[in-house]
Amino acid sequence: MKIMTIVKGRVRWIEGEQFIGRIEGDQCSVILGEGGISPMKLLLLSVAGCTAYDVVMILEKMREPIKGLEVEIEGVRREEHPRIYKEVTIHYRIYGNVDEKKARRAIELSQEKYCSASAHLKLSGTNVKYTLEIIRDDEPPSKLSK
Structure with a gap:
């Protein structure tokens, strides 16, 4: 029986068109949208x-x-x-x-x-x-x- 890997993350709206995303357990965050990467x-x-x-x-x-x-x-x-x-x-x-x-x-x-x-x-x-x-x-x- 294969065990499924579950990955969890969260994206939070900062303001305007800017969001910040992070995968649970990872050490870095990603800025999405304005001022970041699409x-x-x-x-x-x-x-x-x-x-x-x-x-x-x-x-x-x-x-x-x-x-x-x-x-x-x-x-x-x-x-x-x-x-x-x-x-x-x-x-x-x-x-x-x-x-x-x-x-x-x-x-x-x-x-x-x-x-x-x-x-x-x-x-x-x-x-x-x-x-x-x-x-x-x-x-x-x-x-x-x-």
Whole structure:
């Protein structure tokens, strides 16, 4: 018998278009709306964070020499309500002498099996696609985005 995980959170209206959200047991809060991040943008960051975690953990289990990872994400929303994402592109930039086939396998495992946030998008009909770039140790370093 599988045990369900229950996650609890709370969003509180501060004033105007500003809200603050917190998940029970977590140490950080998120400001939503004015002066903060929109819930739909936060959804994109959640997908990027979820898959980034998966890819690093999988590559480490594969004993690949990953030295860094950046995940860029871009979403295109519908014009009509509900304005869900109709297409999301995820760009993985992996640093280190990582085998490309293993990197692609790690991304596929994340996208097909482990990343619950991506699964939510796909269940709503979002087309999720990805690109991969590997920056090897012998290549000149690119500027990391902040």
